[in-house]
Amino acid sequence: MKNRKVGIVSVGLTKFMRRAKETPKELAYYAAKTALDEAGITRRDVDAAIIGSAPDAFDGVHQKHEYLTDGAGGVNLPTMRGYVGGGTGVFSPIQGWYSIASGMHDVVLVTTEEKMSSVLPSAQAAFNTIFDNMIERPLGPNLVWIFALEMRRYMETYGIPKEHIAAVSVKNKGNALDHPSAMLGQKLTIEDVLNSEVLAEPVHLLDISPVADGAVSFVMMSEEKIKEFGISLDDVAWVEGVGWNVDTTMWTNRDLSYPKYVEKAAKQAYTMAGQKDHSPETLRKWLSFAEPYDPFNYKELHHLEGLQLFEKGKAPLAAYEGVTARDGDFPVTPSGGLLGVGNPIAAAAGMKVAEVYLQLTGKAEKRQIPKDVTRGLAQAWGDLMQVGTVIILKGGRVE
Protein backbone atom coordinates (compact mmCIF):
# COMPACT_ATOMS: atom_id res chain seq x y z
CA MET A 1 0.00 0.00 0.00
CA LYS A 2 1.27 3.44 -0.93
CA ASN A 3 1.70 6.03 1.85
CA ARG A 4 -0.64 9.01 1.68
CA LYS A 5 0.83 12.48 1.21
CA VAL A 6 1.11 14.42 4.50
CA GLY A 7 1.71 18.13 5.07
CA ILE A 8 2.44 20.42 7.98
CA VAL A 9 -0.02 23.30 7.62
CA SER A 10 0.84 25.43 10.66
CA VAL A 11 3.08 25.78 13.69
CA GLY A 12 2.72 27.46 17.08
CA LEU A 13 5.52 28.40 19.45
CA THR A 14 5.79 29.85 22.95
CA LYS A 15 8.67 31.93 24.18
CA PHE A 16 11.59 29.84 25.40
CA MET A 17 12.39 30.87 28.99
CA ARG A 18 14.75 29.90 31.80
CA ARG A 19 11.69 29.77 34.03
CA ALA A 20 8.08 30.12 32.91
CA LYS A 21 5.26 31.03 35.24
CA GLU A 22 2.94 28.81 33.19
CA THR A 23 2.50 25.13 34.00
CA PRO A 24 3.55 22.58 31.36
CA LYS A 25 -0.12 22.13 30.46
CA GLU A 26 -0.55 25.90 29.99
CA LEU A 27 2.57 26.11 27.81
CA ALA A 28 1.27 23.22 25.70
CA TYR A 29 -2.06 25.04 25.35
CA TYR A 30 -0.41 28.26 24.13
CA ALA A 31 1.49 26.39 21.42
CA ALA A 32 -1.37 24.08 20.42
CA LYS A 33 -3.96 26.86 20.30
CA THR A 34 -1.63 29.07 18.23
CA ALA A 35 -1.08 26.24 15.73
CA LEU A 36 -4.84 25.60 15.42
CA ASP A 37 -5.54 29.34 14.96
CA GLU A 38 -2.78 29.62 12.35
CA ALA A 39 -4.31 26.69 10.45
CA GLY A 40 -7.76 28.25 10.74
CA ILE A 41 -9.26 25.15 12.38
CA THR A 42 -10.56 24.22 15.84
CA ARG A 43 -10.00 21.27 18.16
CA ARG A 44 -13.21 19.75 16.84
CA ASP A 45 -11.45 19.24 13.48
CA VAL A 46 -8.63 17.23 15.09
CA ASP A 47 -8.67 13.42 14.82
CA ALA A 48 -5.70 12.61 17.04
CA ALA A 49 -3.14 14.29 19.28
CA ILE A 50 0.53 13.43 19.67
CA ILE A 51 2.62 14.58 22.61
CA GLY A 52 6.41 14.70 22.74
CA SER A 53 8.11 15.35 26.04
CA ALA A 54 11.35 14.14 27.65
CA PRO A 55 11.86 12.46 31.06
CA ASP A 56 9.13 12.79 33.69
CA ALA A 57 11.98 13.43 36.13
CA PHE A 58 12.18 17.10 35.09
CA ASP A 59 8.57 17.76 36.03
CA GLY A 60 8.20 15.43 38.97
CA VAL A 61 4.73 14.47 37.77
CA HIS A 62 3.61 10.97 36.89
CA GLN A 63 2.97 10.01 33.25
CA LYS A 64 3.60 13.47 31.88
CA HIS A 65 1.77 12.83 28.61
CA GLU A 66 -1.45 12.07 30.43
CA TYR A 67 -0.96 15.19 32.51
CA LEU A 68 -0.28 17.18 29.30
CA THR A 69 -3.21 15.73 27.34
CA ASP A 70 -5.63 18.60 28.09
CA GLY A 71 -3.15 21.28 27.05
CA ALA A 72 -2.16 19.39 23.91
CA GLY A 73 -5.80 19.27 22.78
CA GLY A 74 -5.96 15.50 23.22
CA VAL A 75 -8.91 14.93 25.58
CA ASN A 76 -11.15 12.10 24.36
CA LEU A 77 -9.03 11.56 21.27
CA PRO A 78 -6.59 8.83 20.31
CA THR A 79 -3.69 10.57 22.06
CA MET A 80 -0.21 9.19 22.54
CA ARG A 81 3.28 10.17 23.57
CA GLY A 82 6.40 9.09 21.76
CA TYR A 83 9.64 9.48 23.59
CA VAL A 84 13.19 9.08 22.32
CA GLY A 85 15.02 11.51 24.63
CA GLY A 86 16.47 14.54 22.88
CA GLY A 87 15.37 13.03 19.58
CA THR A 88 11.72 13.39 20.61
CA GLY A 89 10.96 16.77 19.03
CA VAL A 90 11.62 15.40 15.56
CA PHE A 91 10.12 12.01 16.35
CA SER A 92 6.73 13.52 17.29
CA PRO A 93 6.03 14.93 13.81
CA ILE A 94 7.30 11.61 12.42
CA GLN A 95 4.55 9.95 14.47
CA GLY A 96 2.15 12.53 13.07
CA TRP A 97 3.31 11.58 9.60
CA TYR A 98 2.72 7.86 9.96
CA SER A 99 -0.61 8.33 11.71
CA ILE A 100 -1.81 10.17 8.60
CA ALA A 101 0.23 8.44 5.87
CA SER A 102 -1.16 5.08 7.01
CA GLY A 103 -4.73 6.28 6.48
CA MET A 104 -5.47 6.05 10.20
CA HIS A 105 -6.13 9.79 10.73
CA ASP A 106 -6.58 12.94 8.63
CA VAL A 107 -5.84 15.81 11.01
CA VAL A 108 -3.25 15.43 13.77
CA LEU A 109 -2.24 18.00 16.36
CA VAL A 110 1.38 17.44 17.47
CA THR A 111 2.74 19.15 20.58
CA THR A 112 6.28 19.07 21.91
CA GLU A 113 6.72 20.50 25.39
CA GLU A 114 9.32 20.73 28.11
CA LYS A 115 9.50 22.45 31.45
CA MET A 116 12.93 21.91 32.96
CA SER A 117 12.90 24.59 35.64
CA SER A 118 10.79 22.72 38.22
CA VAL A 119 13.55 20.36 39.32
CA LEU A 120 15.82 21.88 41.99
CA PRO A 121 18.56 22.88 42.50
CA SER A 122 19.06 22.38 38.75
CA ALA A 123 18.14 20.14 35.85
CA GLN A 124 21.45 18.31 36.50
CA ALA A 125 19.88 16.23 39.24
CA ALA A 126 17.45 14.73 36.73
CA PHE A 127 19.99 14.51 33.94
CA ASN A 128 22.36 12.40 36.01
CA THR A 129 19.91 9.51 35.99
CA ILE A 130 20.87 9.11 32.33
CA PHE A 131 24.10 7.36 33.36
CA ASP A 132 24.28 3.61 33.84
CA ASN A 133 22.94 2.89 37.31
CA MET A 134 25.41 0.11 38.16
CA ILE A 135 28.82 1.03 36.83
CA GLU A 136 28.69 4.76 36.02
CA ARG A 137 26.63 6.61 38.63
CA PRO A 138 28.86 5.45 41.52
CA LEU A 139 31.65 7.53 39.88
CA GLY A 140 29.66 10.74 40.45
CA PRO A 141 29.34 11.85 36.83
CA ASN A 142 27.92 15.11 35.50
CA LEU A 143 26.04 15.22 32.21
CA VAL A 144 28.64 17.56 30.73
CA TRP A 145 31.22 14.77 31.09
CA ILE A 146 29.91 12.62 28.27
CA PHE A 147 29.80 15.55 25.89
CA ALA A 148 33.30 16.61 26.85
CA LEU A 149 34.45 13.04 26.23
CA GLU A 150 32.72 12.78 22.87
CA MET A 151 33.89 16.24 21.80
CA ARG A 152 37.52 15.42 22.65
CA ARG A 153 37.37 12.15 20.71
CA TYR A 154 35.88 13.98 17.70
CA MET A 155 38.51 16.74 17.81
CA GLU A 156 41.42 14.27 18.25
CA THR A 157 40.26 11.97 15.47
CA TYR A 158 40.17 14.72 12.84
CA GLY A 159 42.60 17.26 14.31
CA ILE A 160 39.91 19.91 14.73
CA PRO A 161 40.90 23.24 16.31
CA LYS A 162 38.57 24.61 18.99
CA GLU A 163 38.21 27.92 17.08
CA HIS A 164 36.36 26.15 14.27
CA ILE A 165 33.89 24.63 16.73
CA ALA A 166 33.44 27.92 18.60
CA ALA A 167 32.30 29.51 15.32
CA VAL A 168 29.05 27.53 15.64
CA SER A 169 28.19 29.24 18.95
CA VAL A 170 28.90 32.66 17.40
CA LYS A 171 26.72 31.87 14.37
CA ASN A 172 23.78 30.30 16.20
CA LYS A 173 23.58 32.74 19.11
CA GLY A 174 23.80 35.53 16.53
CA ASN A 175 21.01 34.02 14.39
CA ALA A 176 18.83 33.75 17.50
CA LEU A 177 18.77 37.54 17.85
CA ASP A 178 16.11 37.40 15.10
CA HIS A 179 13.95 34.69 16.70
CA PRO A 180 10.93 35.90 18.70
CA SER A 181 11.06 32.87 21.05
CA ALA A 182 14.79 33.15 21.76
CA MET A 183 16.20 33.41 25.27
CA LEU A 184 19.89 33.70 24.46
CA GLY A 185 20.45 35.62 21.24
CA GLN A 186 23.87 37.24 21.59
CA LYS A 187 26.46 38.91 19.45
CA LEU A 188 29.69 37.10 20.35
CA THR A 189 33.20 36.61 19.06
CA ILE A 190 35.14 33.36 18.84
CA GLU A 191 37.36 34.69 21.64
CA ASP A 192 34.30 35.16 23.89
CA VAL A 193 33.47 31.48 23.44
CA LEU A 194 37.05 30.29 23.95
CA ASN A 195 37.45 32.47 27.05
CA SER A 196 34.15 31.52 28.71
CA GLU A 197 34.19 29.45 31.91
CA VAL A 198 35.68 25.97 31.56
CA LEU A 199 33.21 23.33 32.73
CA ALA A 200 34.87 20.14 31.56
CA GLU A 201 37.64 20.54 29.02
CA PRO A 202 37.14 20.91 26.11
CA VAL A 203 33.61 22.13 26.95
CA HIS A 204 33.25 25.78 28.01
CA LEU A 205 30.08 27.55 29.10
CA LEU A 206 29.37 29.17 25.72
CA ASP A 207 29.69 25.79 23.97
CA ILE A 208 26.44 24.71 25.65
CA SER A 209 22.77 25.51 25.10
CA PRO A 210 20.68 26.71 28.06
CA VAL A 211 18.00 24.57 29.75
CA ALA A 212 14.59 26.12 29.19
CA ASP A 213 10.81 25.95 29.41
CA GLY A 214 8.75 26.09 26.23
CA ALA A 215 6.41 24.38 23.79
CA VAL A 216 5.96 24.02 20.02
CA SER A 217 2.97 22.56 18.15
CA PHE A 218 2.14 21.55 14.59
CA VAL A 219 -1.02 20.82 12.68
CA MET A 220 -0.49 17.99 10.19
CA MET A 221 -3.01 16.91 7.54
CA SER A 222 -3.58 14.51 4.70
CA GLU A 223 -3.54 16.00 1.19
CA GLU A 224 -7.29 15.33 0.93
CA LYS A 225 -8.04 17.34 4.08
CA ILE A 226 -5.78 20.21 2.98
CA LYS A 227 -7.91 20.47 -0.17
CA GLU A 228 -11.14 20.09 1.78
CA PHE A 229 -10.21 22.93 4.17
CA GLY A 230 -9.11 25.06 1.20
CA ILE A 231 -5.66 25.60 2.71
CA SER A 232 -3.29 27.35 0.29
CA LEU A 233 -0.28 25.31 -0.80
CA ASP A 234 1.77 28.40 0.07
CA ASP A 235 1.08 27.50 3.72
CA VAL A 236 2.02 23.83 3.38
CA ALA A 237 5.29 21.95 3.79
CA TRP A 238 5.09 18.31 2.68
CA VAL A 239 6.79 15.57 4.65
CA GLU A 240 9.05 13.98 2.09
CA GLY A 241 11.21 11.69 4.18
CA VAL A 242 11.55 10.46 7.76
CA GLY A 243 14.09 8.27 9.52
CA TRP A 244 15.13 7.28 12.98
CA ASN A 245 17.69 5.01 14.53
CA VAL A 246 18.74 3.92 18.01
CA ASP A 247 22.17 2.59 18.95
CA THR A 248 23.15 0.75 22.16
CA THR A 249 23.25 2.69 25.44
CA MET A 250 26.69 1.14 26.05
CA TRP A 251 28.27 4.33 24.78
CA THR A 252 31.77 3.43 25.99
CA ASN A 253 31.76 0.58 23.46
CA ARG A 254 31.08 2.85 20.47
CA ASP A 255 33.07 5.00 18.06
CA LEU A 256 32.53 8.42 19.64
CA SER A 257 34.02 10.31 16.70
CA TYR A 258 31.10 9.60 14.38
CA PRO A 259 27.32 9.26 14.90
CA LYS A 260 26.57 6.13 12.87
CA TYR A 261 22.97 6.12 14.08
CA VAL A 262 22.45 9.60 12.56
CA GLU A 263 23.83 8.32 9.25
CA LYS A 264 21.38 5.41 9.30
CA ALA A 265 18.43 7.67 10.18
CA ALA A 266 19.42 10.17 7.47
CA LYS A 267 19.85 7.53 4.76
CA GLN A 268 16.43 6.12 5.62
CA ALA A 269 14.92 9.60 5.17
CA TYR A 270 16.85 10.43 1.96
CA THR A 271 15.91 7.12 0.40
CA MET A 272 12.26 7.55 1.29
CA ALA A 273 12.36 11.00 -0.30
CA GLY A 274 13.72 9.42 -3.50
CA GLN A 275 17.26 10.77 -3.09
CA LYS A 276 19.53 7.79 -3.78
CA ASP A 277 22.81 9.73 -4.11
CA HIS A 278 24.11 10.36 -0.59
CA SER A 279 27.28 12.27 -1.47
CA PRO A 280 27.72 15.60 0.37
CA GLU A 281 27.86 17.71 -2.81
CA THR A 282 24.63 16.24 -4.16
CA LEU A 283 22.81 16.48 -0.86
CA ARG A 284 23.87 20.10 -0.27
CA LYS A 285 22.40 21.00 -3.67
CA TRP A 286 19.26 18.94 -3.19
CA LEU A 287 18.55 20.43 0.27
CA SER A 288 18.34 24.22 0.58
CA PHE A 289 19.35 24.28 4.26
CA ALA A 290 19.45 22.17 7.43
CA GLU A 291 18.53 22.44 11.10
CA PRO A 292 20.70 19.80 12.81
CA TYR A 293 20.58 19.38 16.58
CA ASP A 294 22.96 21.74 18.38
CA PRO A 295 22.74 21.29 22.17
CA PHE A 296 26.53 21.76 22.08
CA ASN A 297 28.35 23.58 19.29
CA TYR A 298 30.39 20.52 18.25
CA LYS A 299 27.18 18.49 17.94
CA GLU A 300 25.96 20.60 15.02
CA LEU A 301 29.17 19.67 13.18
CA HIS A 302 29.13 16.02 14.27
CA HIS A 303 25.55 15.78 13.01
CA LEU A 304 26.24 17.51 9.69
CA GLU A 305 28.78 14.75 9.07
CA GLY A 306 26.42 11.98 10.21
CA LEU A 307 23.78 13.48 7.92
CA GLN A 308 26.28 13.07 5.03
CA LEU A 309 26.15 16.83 4.37
CA PHE A 310 29.91 17.17 4.91
CA GLU A 311 32.74 14.65 4.75
CA LYS A 312 33.93 13.29 8.10
CA GLY A 313 35.93 15.95 9.94
CA LYS A 314 35.17 18.64 7.34
CA ALA A 315 32.14 20.43 8.83
CA PRO A 316 34.14 22.53 11.36
CA LEU A 317 36.18 24.38 8.74
CA ALA A 318 33.02 25.03 6.70
CA ALA A 319 31.40 26.60 9.77
CA TYR A 320 34.52 28.67 10.46
CA GLU A 321 34.63 29.91 6.87
CA GLY A 322 30.97 30.99 6.90
CA VAL A 323 29.64 28.32 4.51
CA THR A 324 26.88 27.54 7.03
CA ALA A 325 25.90 31.15 7.79
CA ARG A 326 22.31 32.15 7.07
CA ASP A 327 23.51 33.87 3.90
CA GLY A 328 26.21 31.26 3.20
CA ASP A 329 26.32 28.58 0.49
CA PHE A 330 24.59 26.07 2.73
CA PRO A 331 22.70 27.72 5.62
CA VAL A 332 22.67 25.67 8.82
CA THR A 333 20.48 26.46 11.84
CA PRO A 334 19.07 29.76 10.57
CA SER A 335 16.73 29.67 13.62
CA GLY A 336 19.53 30.20 16.12
CA GLY A 337 19.18 26.64 17.33
CA LEU A 338 19.31 25.26 20.82
CA LEU A 339 22.44 27.32 21.45
CA GLY A 340 20.60 30.58 20.84
CA VAL A 341 16.84 30.04 21.05
CA GLY A 342 17.15 27.66 24.01
CA ASN A 343 16.95 23.96 24.80
CA PRO A 344 13.62 22.86 26.26
CA ILE A 345 14.43 19.32 25.14
CA ALA A 346 11.47 18.02 23.11
CA ALA A 347 10.26 21.54 22.26
CA ALA A 348 13.77 22.53 21.12
CA ALA A 349 13.78 19.96 18.36
CA GLY A 350 10.14 20.86 17.68
CA MET A 351 11.37 24.43 17.16
CA LYS A 352 13.82 23.11 14.52
CA VAL A 353 11.04 21.39 12.57
CA ALA A 354 8.98 24.58 12.92
CA GLU A 355 11.89 26.58 11.48
CA VAL A 356 12.05 24.32 8.43
CA TYR A 357 8.31 24.86 7.94
CA LEU A 358 8.57 28.65 8.41
CA GLN A 359 11.51 28.94 5.99
CA LEU A 360 9.80 26.84 3.30
CA THR A 361 6.57 28.86 3.57
CA GLY A 362 8.41 32.19 3.57
CA LYS A 363 7.25 33.05 7.09
CA ALA A 364 10.60 33.22 8.86
CA GLU A 365 10.54 37.04 8.90
CA LYS A 366 13.96 38.47 9.81
CA ARG A 367 15.40 34.96 9.72
CA GLN A 368 14.31 34.23 6.16
CA ILE A 369 17.21 32.74 4.18
CA PRO A 370 18.05 35.23 1.40
CA LYS A 371 17.57 32.78 -1.48
CA ASP A 372 14.88 30.45 -2.78
CA VAL A 373 14.41 27.53 -0.43
CA THR A 374 12.63 24.43 -1.62
CA ARG A 375 13.63 21.64 0.73
CA GLY A 376 14.94 21.51 4.32
CA LEU A 377 15.93 18.94 6.92
CA ALA A 378 15.60 18.89 10.71
CA GLN A 379 17.44 16.38 12.88
CA ALA A 380 17.52 15.64 16.57
CA TRP A 381 19.55 13.41 18.81
CA GLY A 382 19.52 12.28 22.38
CA ASP A 383 19.89 10.03 25.38
CA LEU A 384 23.33 8.54 25.89
CA MET A 385 24.32 9.87 22.48
CA GLN A 386 22.59 7.06 20.64
CA VAL A 387 19.34 8.32 19.07
CA GLY A 388 19.02 9.97 15.68
CA THR A 389 15.74 11.32 14.23
CA VAL A 390 15.45 13.02 10.82
CA ILE A 391 12.61 14.68 8.91
CA ILE A 392 12.78 16.22 5.43
CA LEU A 393 10.17 18.77 4.33
CA LYS A 394 9.62 20.39 0.94
CA GLY A 395 7.65 23.48 -0.07
CA GLY A 396 3.93 23.12 -0.80
CA ARG A 397 4.36 23.81 -4.52
CA VAL A 398 7.61 21.90 -5.03
CA GLU A 399 7.25 18.86 -7.28
Add this chain to the structure above:
Amino acid sequence: MKVRGTKLSHDEFMNKVISVDHHPEIEYAWATGIAISKFLEGLKQGKIYGAKCNDCNRVVCPPRIFCEECFSPMVEYVELPDTGVVNTFSLAYIRTDASRREKPEIPAVIDIDGTTLTPSGFLHLLDENISHDEIKVGMKVKAVWKPENERTGSITDIMYFTKMEE
Protein backbone atom coordinates in the same frame (compact mmCIF):
# COMPACT_ATOMS: atom_id res chain seq x y z
CA MET B 1 2.54 34.67 14.87
CA LYS B 2 2.39 35.70 18.51
CA VAL B 3 4.68 33.83 20.90
CA ARG B 4 3.39 33.71 24.46
CA GLY B 5 4.90 32.93 27.85
CA THR B 6 5.51 34.69 31.18
CA LYS B 7 9.16 34.84 32.22
CA LEU B 8 9.96 34.53 35.93
CA SER B 9 13.29 35.58 37.41
CA HIS B 10 14.85 33.38 40.10
CA ASP B 11 13.93 36.01 42.71
CA GLU B 12 10.32 36.20 41.53
CA PHE B 13 10.07 32.41 41.63
CA MET B 14 11.62 32.08 45.10
CA ASN B 15 9.96 35.07 46.76
CA LYS B 16 7.13 36.62 44.84
CA VAL B 17 4.88 33.98 43.28
CA ILE B 18 3.08 31.05 44.84
CA SER B 19 4.91 27.79 44.36
CA VAL B 20 4.40 24.36 45.88
CA ASP B 21 7.34 22.26 47.11
CA HIS B 22 7.76 18.51 47.18
CA HIS B 23 10.71 16.51 48.47
CA PRO B 24 10.16 12.90 47.48
CA GLU B 25 12.15 10.41 49.50
CA ILE B 26 12.80 7.53 47.19
CA GLU B 27 15.60 4.99 47.22
CA TYR B 28 16.48 2.41 44.64
CA ALA B 29 18.52 -0.76 44.99
CA TRP B 30 19.27 -2.73 41.86
CA ALA B 31 20.11 -6.41 41.61
CA THR B 32 23.05 -6.22 39.25
CA GLY B 33 21.98 -9.07 36.99
CA ILE B 34 23.95 -12.00 35.63
CA ALA B 35 26.75 -10.33 33.70
CA ILE B 36 27.38 -7.18 35.73
CA SER B 37 27.35 -9.26 38.94
CA LYS B 38 30.19 -11.28 37.43
CA PHE B 39 31.99 -8.06 36.46
CA LEU B 40 31.60 -6.55 39.95
CA GLU B 41 32.60 -9.81 41.69
CA GLY B 42 35.67 -9.75 39.47
CA LEU B 43 36.53 -6.21 40.54
CA LYS B 44 36.32 -7.32 44.17
CA GLN B 45 38.99 -9.91 43.35
CA GLY B 46 41.10 -7.38 41.46
CA LYS B 47 40.13 -8.78 38.04
CA ILE B 48 38.47 -7.25 34.99
CA TYR B 49 36.10 -9.57 33.15
CA GLY B 50 34.88 -9.27 29.60
CA ALA B 51 32.72 -11.65 27.59
CA LYS B 52 33.18 -13.38 24.25
CA CYS B 53 30.62 -13.80 21.49
CA ASN B 54 31.18 -17.13 19.76
CA ASP B 55 29.32 -15.89 16.66
CA CYS B 56 31.14 -12.65 15.83
CA ASN B 57 34.18 -13.63 17.89
CA ARG B 58 34.53 -10.30 19.59
CA VAL B 59 35.57 -9.87 23.21
CA VAL B 60 33.73 -7.02 24.91
CA CYS B 61 33.97 -5.20 28.20
CA PRO B 62 31.88 -4.77 30.30
CA PRO B 63 30.51 -8.31 29.88
CA ARG B 64 26.93 -9.18 28.97
CA ILE B 65 25.05 -12.45 28.60
CA PHE B 66 24.11 -11.80 24.98
CA CYS B 67 25.65 -10.09 21.97
CA GLU B 68 23.48 -7.11 21.01
CA GLU B 69 24.64 -7.48 17.37
CA CYS B 70 24.29 -11.26 16.76
CA PHE B 71 21.73 -11.72 19.51
CA SER B 72 23.52 -14.94 20.42
CA PRO B 73 24.19 -15.89 24.02
CA MET B 74 27.64 -14.85 25.28
CA VAL B 75 28.49 -17.91 27.29
CA GLU B 76 32.15 -17.32 27.94
CA TYR B 77 33.62 -14.82 30.40
CA VAL B 78 37.19 -13.76 29.65
CA GLU B 79 39.62 -12.45 32.25
CA LEU B 80 41.23 -9.33 30.79
CA PRO B 81 44.35 -7.49 31.96
CA ASP B 82 43.84 -4.45 34.21
CA THR B 83 45.47 -2.23 31.60
CA GLY B 84 44.11 -0.25 28.70
CA VAL B 85 44.29 2.82 26.51
CA VAL B 86 42.69 6.24 27.02
CA ASN B 87 39.99 6.52 24.33
CA THR B 88 39.08 10.04 25.43
CA PHE B 89 39.23 12.16 28.59
CA SER B 90 38.11 15.45 30.09
CA LEU B 91 39.40 17.81 32.77
CA ALA B 92 36.14 18.28 34.66
CA TYR B 93 35.67 21.27 36.93
CA ILE B 94 31.95 20.56 37.38
CA ARG B 95 30.76 18.10 40.02
CA THR B 96 27.79 15.82 39.82
CA ASP B 97 25.63 18.46 41.59
CA ALA B 98 26.88 21.19 39.18
CA SER B 99 29.06 22.82 41.88
CA ARG B 100 32.60 23.69 40.81
CA ARG B 101 36.00 22.17 41.70
CA GLU B 102 39.30 24.03 41.89
CA LYS B 103 41.32 21.02 40.77
CA PRO B 104 39.65 19.00 38.03
CA GLU B 105 38.79 15.32 38.20
CA ILE B 106 39.64 13.49 35.02
CA PRO B 107 36.88 11.27 33.67
CA ALA B 108 37.97 9.06 30.80
CA VAL B 109 36.79 6.21 28.66
CA ILE B 110 39.32 3.40 29.01
CA ASP B 111 39.52 0.81 26.23
CA ILE B 112 40.52 -2.35 28.06
CA ASP B 113 43.39 -4.38 26.60
CA GLY B 114 42.31 -7.74 25.19
CA THR B 115 38.96 -6.54 23.84
CA THR B 116 38.76 -7.34 20.13
CA LEU B 117 37.30 -6.23 16.79
CA THR B 118 36.58 -2.75 18.10
CA PRO B 119 38.14 -1.81 21.43
CA SER B 120 35.65 -1.49 24.25
CA GLY B 121 35.73 -0.48 27.86
CA PHE B 122 34.10 1.73 30.43
CA LEU B 123 33.93 5.15 32.04
CA HIS B 124 36.36 5.72 34.90
CA LEU B 125 38.70 8.33 36.33
CA LEU B 126 42.36 9.04 35.68
CA ASP B 127 44.95 9.72 38.38
CA GLU B 128 44.52 13.40 39.29
CA ASN B 129 48.23 13.73 39.93
CA ILE B 130 49.30 13.06 36.34
CA SER B 131 50.50 16.33 34.86
CA HIS B 132 47.77 17.60 32.56
CA ASP B 133 50.25 18.08 29.70
CA GLU B 134 51.05 14.37 29.77
CA ILE B 135 47.48 13.13 29.39
CA LYS B 136 46.79 12.15 25.81
CA VAL B 137 44.26 10.14 23.88
CA GLY B 138 46.03 6.83 23.26
CA MET B 139 47.96 6.93 26.55
CA LYS B 140 48.52 3.48 28.10
CA VAL B 141 47.08 3.18 31.60
CA LYS B 142 46.82 0.67 34.43
CA ALA B 143 44.20 0.26 37.15
CA VAL B 144 45.07 1.36 40.69
CA TRP B 145 43.03 -0.82 43.04
CA LYS B 146 41.71 -0.21 46.52
CA PRO B 147 43.30 -2.49 49.13
CA GLU B 148 41.61 -5.91 48.93
CA ASN B 149 39.87 -5.59 52.31
CA GLU B 150 38.22 -2.32 51.26
CA ARG B 151 36.75 -3.61 48.00
CA THR B 152 32.99 -4.07 47.93
CA GLY B 153 32.21 -5.27 44.42
CA SER B 154 31.83 -1.79 42.93
CA ILE B 155 33.24 0.13 39.98
CA THR B 156 34.99 2.22 42.65
CA ASP B 157 37.07 -0.84 43.70
CA ILE B 158 39.34 0.59 41.02
CA MET B 159 40.31 3.99 42.48
CA TYR B 160 41.49 5.31 39.14
CA PHE B 161 43.72 4.47 36.19
CA THR B 162 47.25 5.83 36.10
CA LYS B 163 49.83 6.28 33.37
CA MET B 164 51.97 3.20 32.63
CA GLU B 165 55.70 3.73 32.43
CA GLU B 166 56.93 3.24 28.87
